[in-house]
Amino acid sequence: MPNETYAIYLRKSREDIEAEKYGEGETLARHEKILSTLAQKRNLAIGKIYREVVSGETINERKEMQKLLQDVENETWTGVLVVEVERLARGDTSDQGKVLKAFKYSHTKIITPVKTYDPDNEFDEEYFEFGLFMSRREYKTINRRLQRGREISVQEGKFVGNIPPFGYTRIKLKNSKGYSLAIDRNEACIVKEIFRLYLIENNTINSVVKQLNNMGVKPRIAEEWTASSVKDILSNPTYIGKVVWNRRKQQKKTKDGRIIITRPRNSNFLIYDGLHEAIIDNKIWELVQEKRKQNTPKVKHNNIVKNPLVGIIFCEKCGKPMQRRPYNKYNKPEVLMCSNSKCDNISSKLYIVENKVIEALQIYFQNYIIDYKVLENLKFSNNLILENNILELQKLLERENSKLNKIYELLENNIYSKEEFISRSKKIKNNIRNLENRLNEYNTTILKSDKERIEIPKLKNIMELYKKLENAEEKNVLLKSLVFKITYLKREKSIKKTSDSTEFELNIFPKI
Numbered sequence: 056m057p058n059e060t061y062a063i064y065l066r067k068s069r070e071d072i073e074a075e076k077y078g079e080g081e082t083l084a085r086h087e088k089i090l091s092t093l094a095q096k097r098n099l100a101i102g103k104i105y106r107e108v109v110s111g112e113t114i115n116e117r118k119e120m121q122k123l124l125q126d127v128e129n130e131t132w133t134g135v136l137v138v139e140v141e142r143l144a145r146g147d148t149s150d151q152g153k154v155l156k157a158f159k160y161s162h163t164k165i166i167t168p169v170k171t172y173d174p175d176n177e178f179d180e181e182y183f184e185f186g187l188f189m190s191r192r193e194y195k196t197i198n199r200r201l202q203r204g205r206e207i208s209v210q211e212g213k214f215v216g217n218i219p220p221f222g223y224t225r226i227k228l229k230n231s232k233g234y235s236l237a238i239d240r241n242e243a244c245i246v247k248e249i250f251r252l253y254l255i256e257n258n259t260i261n262s263v264v265k266q267l268n269n270m271g272v273k274p275r276i277a278e279e280w281t282a283s284s285v286k287d288i289l290s291n292p293t294y295i296g297k298v299v300w301n302r303r304k305q306q307k308k309t310k311d312g313r314i315i316i317t318r319p320r321n322s323n324f325l326i327y328d329g330l331h332e333a334i335i336d337n338k339i340w341e342l343v344q345e346k347r348k349q350n351t352p353k354v355k356h357n358n359i360v361k362n363p364l365v366g367i368i369f370c371e372k373c374g375k376p377m378q379r380r381p382y383n384k385y386n387k388p389e390v391l392m393c394s395n396s397k398c399d400n401i402s403s404k405l406y407i408v409e410n411k412v413i414e415a416l417q418i419y420f421q422n423y424i425i426d427y428k429v430l431e432n433l434k435f436s437n438n439l440i441l442e443n444n445i446l447e448l449q450k451l452l453e454r455e456n457s458k459l460n461k462i463y464e465l466l467e468n469n470i471y472s473k474e475e476f477i478s479r480s481k482k483i484k485n486n487i488r489n490l491e492n493r494l495n496e497y498n499t500t501i502l503k504s505d506k507e508r509i510e511i512p513k514l515k516n517i518m519e520l521y522k523k524l525e526n527a528e529e530k531n532v533l534l535k536s537l538v539f540k541i542t543y544l545k546r547e548k549s550i551k552k553t554s555d556s557t558e559f560e561l562n563i564f565p566k567i
């Protein structure tokens with residue numbers, strides 16, 4: 056290398072990245088051109104260009120900066136060209152000290168289009184330090200302004216993320232800055248299906264995952280659905296037309312001298328009405344959140360269910376499940392009590408609570424007019440996926456049939472031997488049979504789901520059915536299909552013989 060060699064260091068700032076979003080050209084290429092021209096004008100020989108592709112705040116996050124500093128410390132370069140001093144260090148005091156020392160002790164110059172900093176010149180050194188100090192304050196202001204800008208965009212209902220949630224694509228707004236979301240028809244179908252499987256079919260998360268993977272529908276990047284990807288969809292308010300702010304706020308922690316950024320879920324996130332169209336009905340969404348909140352204890356299969364309310368009834372005071380306590384010895388009726396020994400919620404006789412629940416549900420369902428539209432909305436998604444599958448299969452079937460015709464032609468024209476024809480046609484006929492079987496399967500499923508639709512009004516008679524059921528387990532299954540949960544609260548003991556033993560409060564969360 057010649058005696059005097061220089062290097063170029065390129066790095067995007069956060070503002071550059073924002074500017075690129077609004078149509079500004081690629082930053083690094085533009086800066087490289089500026090600095091190459093500068094080098095040419097001043098006759099500086101460039102030995103290396105360090106291109107930082109990630110936009111990290113700290114030196115630890117910037118691989119190229121680490122290499123540059125090492126080379127600077129080894130006195131490889133006479134000087135380093137940057138578009139502005141701040142590109143070298145920004146935001147962090149200890150990082151700035153590191154940069155300052157490396158350049159100072161190796162006598163490496165910093166060259167920007169407006170000024171050359173020579174660390175051997177005392178005045179420049181001060182200037183350099185001052186420049187970096189300024190940039191730190193400036194950085195904080197800019198960062199605050201940037202965050203504020205995003206928050207305002209969210210309040211206006213715009214989408215400020217980079218990656219649109221599953222079910223949507225990101226679209227540029229026509230009459231203002233920023234972005235919103237447009238429904239992606241195919242993905243939205245899957246979103247609806249996830250809500251339907253979880254809520255209406257009352258599946259567990261894991262069972263929803265299994266069914267999705269069996270159906271052959273795929274998430275965007277991963278090969279298969281997982282519990283966490285399904286949970287994310289079920290809890291994302293974007294689907295009811297909302298935009299959220301700070302759902303996962305960055306948190307910085309120092310660990311082993313490094314800054315670690317985590318994005319934990321933030322329960323205090325802000326939520327605004329979005330400009331985009333909802334995929335999921337509000338009511339469905341609320342019910343799903345209600346179901347997600349409870350951690351229903353599972354009924355063990357080898358245990359005989361003796362309490363028809365098990366897994367359904369919870370303590371209003373502490374949230375723990377209410378438990379059945381048998382009084383077999385004294386031939387007294389069973390008692391329903393909070394399973395938390397420290398809780399002071401007052402217990403009741405189980406049969407009294409059960410009767411009240413049934414009474415309440417009876418009234419509820421008799422007066423209930425089912426919101427068909429809400430159900431139809433979800434049914435529709437399921438059928439749409441099936442219909443898409445059917446169309447796909449029909450296309451494949453057509454293709455196989457035309458292949459079959461083709462080989463008949465080949466046989467007629469003596470291009471295929473008889474043996475060739477037989478083995479080819481066997482294969483194709485096999486394919487056709489398989490496709491036809493799958494088509495039949497899908498068609499029956501569609502028919503079945505059409506039938507389910509007609510069953511709904513029968514709900515009115517369900518309470519009569521309940522009374523006819525003989526064991527607690529059957530009753531429990533039926534109740535679970537009707538309600539998410541019931542909360543129980545009793546404030547005062549009924550000590551006197553004249554006091555009302557039904558003086559407790561029940562909050563029932565029906566599924567429909």
Ligand SMILES: [Zn+2]
Nearest residue numbers: 370373393398
């Ligand atoms: Zn309790």
